[in-house]
Amino acid sequence: MDDFIFLLTEKEAKYKQVYQQMKILITQGTLQTNDSLPSIRKLAETLQVSRNTTLTAYEQLVAEGYIRGEGRKGYFVNALEPVFLQEQEQEQEQEQEQEQPVLSQPTSNTTSLLVDFRAGAVDQTYFPMKTWRQLANQVLQEPSCYQYGELFGDPLLKEQLVPYLLQARGVSTTSENIMIGSSTQQMLLYVGFLLKDHFPSVLLEDPGYNGAREAFQLHRFVIETLPVMETGAQLDILKHCQARLLYVTPSHHFPYGVSMTIQQRQTLIQWAQQVNGYILEDDYDGEFRYTQQPFPALASIDPSKVIYLGTFSKSFLPGVRLSYMVLPNTLVQPFKERFAHFEQNASSLHQRTMAQFMAQGEWTRHIKRMRLTYKQKMQHLVQELQRQFGPQIAVLGEQSGLYIVVKVKSPLSEQQLIQRAETYGVKVYPTSPFFINQTSEDPLLQLGFSKLTMEEIKLGVERLKEAWQP
Known part of the structure; x- marks a missing residue:
């Protein structure tokens, strides 16, 4: 086969995605024994990735026995036992079943990550x-x-x-x-x-x-x-x-x-x-x-x-x-x-x-500048949450820091809220790992804002409203 076109995302290392896609083509039988593969250079150009990416993917496939390199001739598919192929197909079917989201959503709402409310990051725009x-x-x-x-x-x-x-x-x-x-x-x-x-x-x-x-x-x-x-x-x-x-x-x-x-x-x-x-x-x-x-x-x-x-x-x-x-x-x-x-x-x-x-004196100036910047982002995030959700949520910790905690009045669990948000392209974070003996009656989610723009904050909250509506 002369060429491949894979859809690559930013969620995982690209070499790993290339490796997995090639492996699927081999185990499903799309690529047959002794079929030739595109050269490292050609595949890199087709997928618009670096040669190191395709080289690493090929090396992994060689190491696991799926393909072999024959010097200047290139790379070829190895023979696999039929039983092995059947097992692979069964495993893939099981994985596909397990990967179904807990909360089913319309396909049109499934999207890549748009807004990441991760705490612990800084605003690169204002870094000196x-x-x-x-x-x-x-x-x-x-x-x-x-x-x-x-x-x-x-x-x-x-x-x-x-x-x-x-x-x-x-x-x-x-x-x-x-x-x-x-x-x-x-x-x-x-x-x-x-x-x-x-x-x-x-x-x-x-x-x-x-x-x-x-x-x-x-x-x-x-x-x-x-x-x-x-x-x-x-x-x-x-x-x-x-x-x-x-x-x-x-x-x-x-x-x-x-x-x-x-x-x-x-x-x-x-x-x-x-x-x-x-x-x-x-x-x-x-x-x-x-x-x-x-x-x-x-x-x-x-x-x-x-x-x-x-x-x-x-x-x-x-x-x-x-x-x-x-x-x-x-x-x-x-x-x-x-x-x-x-x-x-x-x-x-x-x-x-x-x-x-x-x-x-740069440190003092930096802190003053960032305190004002983060205060504006904090206020914007809280205002958007209150505008979109009203009494459905309560905001904790808005007086200081680089994140807030949102208490959501919802029949959904913390994990369900996180999964539904991700379905709409928004990543929010659990607080349950922080508890030892205590528990929270309502789900508590952590939303960081420091690295986000005002537009991203607004979009993120709007998407959360869509994701969490009854």
């Missing part, structure tokens, strides 16, 4: 690409970039973080107390290694960040839960808990979005003092509060009892893997001794570039 590139090029001229970085973080970045944390989050600290890493989860793993011998159990928010839960479970901590409602955490439970270690997101609870009052924060500090424990404060997007000034961090009240965790991923760029941790004085030396022989896993180039970015 030119400035960042210029600073990175300057940093590349420095000899330090051609050596392994400092074990616990670049000194210049830590020096910039000290005044920033005091000014923006109210946290008074020194460079010695700051540790740099690649992610919050990695920092939690390190803290787990440090504390697990003296703190066998940990108290986690329920619902809460499942990435933190995974990190603590990896260390085999006993998990206790702090129930969190839409109105806030149930702190009365603290007096009944055995754990002396608490992980919380007080400035912007994940996922409800509620913030702790100063009274609640003081209660947590008093608890940590009474039990001689520590609070792990995850301030993952504390810069983005839209109704008032960002709340001071919990660590600003008593830094001796709080391990403060911050990240550049949400506020700047996920691809720049930079996070930081502020340790109480009592943990600084034990941490350095425990990890004295571990290499720094955050890019020294990115650390030094971020230090220059902050030193020149």
